Amino acid sequence: MAKAAAAKSSTKRKSKRSASERIAQSPFDLPEIPLHQVIDPSGKAVGVLPKTDRALRLRMYRTMQLIRLLDERMMILQRQGRIGFYGACTGQEAAPVGTVAALEDRDWIFPALREGVTMLYRGFDLETYVCQVFGNSGDVLKGRQMPSHYASKSVNVVSWGSCIGTQIPQAVGAAMAAKYKKDDVVAAAFMGDGATSEGDFHTALNFAGVFQVPALFLCQNNHWSISIPTAKQTASRTIAEKAVAYGLPYARVDGNDVLAVYGAVKEARERAARGEGATFLELLTYRIGAHSSSDDPRVYRDEAEVEVWKARDPLARYRKFLIEEGDLSAKEDERQRTELNETVLEAVKRAEARPLPPAESLFDDVYAERPWHLEAQRTELLEHLASHPKKER
Numbered sequence: 101m102a103k104a105a106a107a108k109s110s111t112k113r114k115s116k117r118s119a120s121e122r123i124a125q126s127p128f129d130l131p132e133i134p135l136h137q138v139i140d141p142s143g144k145a146v147g148v149l150p151k152t153d154r155a156l157r158l159r160m161y162r163t164m165q166l167i168r169l170l171d172e173r174m175m176i177l178q179r180q181g182r183i184g185f186y187g188a189c190t191g192q193e194a195a196p197v198g199t200v201a202a203l204e205d206r207d208w209i210f211p212a213l214r215e216g217v218t219m220l221y222r223g224f225d226l227e228t229y230v231c232q233v234f235g236n237s238g239d240v241l242k243g244r245q246m247p248s249h250y251a252s253k254s255v256n257v258v259s260w261g262s263c264i265g266t267q268i269p270q271a272v273g274a275a276m277a278a279k280y281k282k283d284d285v286v287a288a289a290f291m292g293d294g295a296t297s298e299g300d301f302h303t304a305l306n307f308a309g310v311f312q313v314p315a316l317f318l319c320q321n322n323h324w325s326i327s328i329p330t331a332k333q334t335a336s337r338t339i340a341e342k343a344v345a346y347g348l349p350y351a352r353v354d355g356n357d358v359l360a361v362y363g364a365v366k367e368a369r370e371r372a373a374r375g376e377g378a379t380f381l382e383l384l385t386y387r388i389g390a391h392s393s394s395d396d397p398r399v400y401r402d403e404a405e406v407e408v409w410k411a412r413d414p415l416a417r418y419r420k421f422l423i424e425e426g427d428l429s430a431k432e433d434e435r436q437r438t439e440l441n442e443t444v445l446e447a448v449k450r451a452e453a454r455p456l457p458p459a460e461s462l463f464d465d466v467y468a469e470r471p472w473h474l475e476a477q478r479t480e481l482l483e484h485l486a487s488h489p490k491k492e493r
């Protein structure tokens with residue numbers, strides 16, 4: 101009896117010691133998560149390249165170049181007071197482009213602020229896309245969304261609520277529906293590092309893990325959530341390891357390496373399509389510009405850090421790789437840049453010339469049948485507009 105008690109107390113002591121040790125060390129017990137990269141910042145192939153053909157490689161490059169040029173132009177327009185707000189993806193182009201290229205066109209995309217380019221990759225008309233930023237009559241969203249919050253059913257890209265993280269459970273819901281209906285489709289949710297602090301993130305990942313839904317989570321860790329650096333956003337060493345708690349497979353990918361992103365997303369999509377559930381990918385990247393046109397990052401971050409990341413530019417790196425591979429010549433590249441710039445200028449010119457949506461369209465689409473009080477307000481508005489010439493309003 102005494103022996104048993106002694107053994108018990110020794111076990112107790114032992115387990116107590118090892119428990120406290122474990123508690124002290126627990127965040128570091130996880131193995132280091134390697135960074136998946138196939139093209140290094142100098143443009144050299146350093147890993148196993150995913151299977152792609154030249155047409156696909158060039159389509160990805162062209163789309164990255166297009167969004168870089170469009171972002172530059174739209175930021176100028178905002179400074180000139182011609183548009184109200186803009187959110188650029190400069191420096192992050194490889195993440196959304198590598199992702200959409202690896203998805204099937206029928207897959208649903210739930211974007212945040214910087215992934216509108218996925219629509220352009222799927223062939224959405226550029227002029228109509230720019231109309232969204234003007235919120236005019238050419239905008240498929242009828243001027244009712246914030247600028248830079250693109251969406252269109254025609255390309256399976258869902259409208260973003262602007263509240264950080266809300267798109268993540270929405271994507272899980274869509275994935276769950278696909279599973280029930282046995283649709284061969286996956287739902288991909290983009291998010292920033294900041295979104296991982298939202299309750300919606302945790303609810304969505306838990307649900308995805310438990311119900312094994314065909315979803316992909318793409319966290320663009322661009323190192324800043326407006327003025328909050330990732331180091332202050334989370335005490336985790338990486339964002340990727342958050343997936344461990346939800347039983348989801350995960351990887352850390354160089355988000356400025358378009359082929360690494362493409363390969364990782366392709367694999368994750370295949371898993372989801374096989375019925376093996378969701379995957380979480382942390383895509384390491386950097387926001388080179390401001391959070392949005394309403395922000396001035398010089399007040400909270402060191403320019404030297406920006407310079408470090410400019411040297412890892414996804415577009416420059418991919419250009420060098422393509423030239424090295426013989427997919428592209430410097431001359432063709434220059435010609436394409438000039439041509440895309442003209443396309444952007446022309447789309448902006450045509451979009452800006454479109455009239456605003458009719459004012460009375462305010463009352464459309466709210467109810468299936470317009471109630472009497474909205475009917476009265478609509479009549480009053482029309483009378484007001486008719487009796488006040490445009491200049492006086």
Ligand SMILES: Cc1ncc(C[n+]2csc(CCOP(=O)(O)OP(=O)(O)O)c2C)c(N)n1
Pocket residue numbers: 213214262263264291292293294295296320322324325326387391
């Ligand atoms: C629920 C909620 N809280 C705060 C905001 C204000 N806000 C807009 S963008 C943003 C930062 C988002 O950072 P991150 O998720 O890292 O994405 P990034 O913009 O860097 O791509 C915040 C806090 C918001 N839109 N919604």
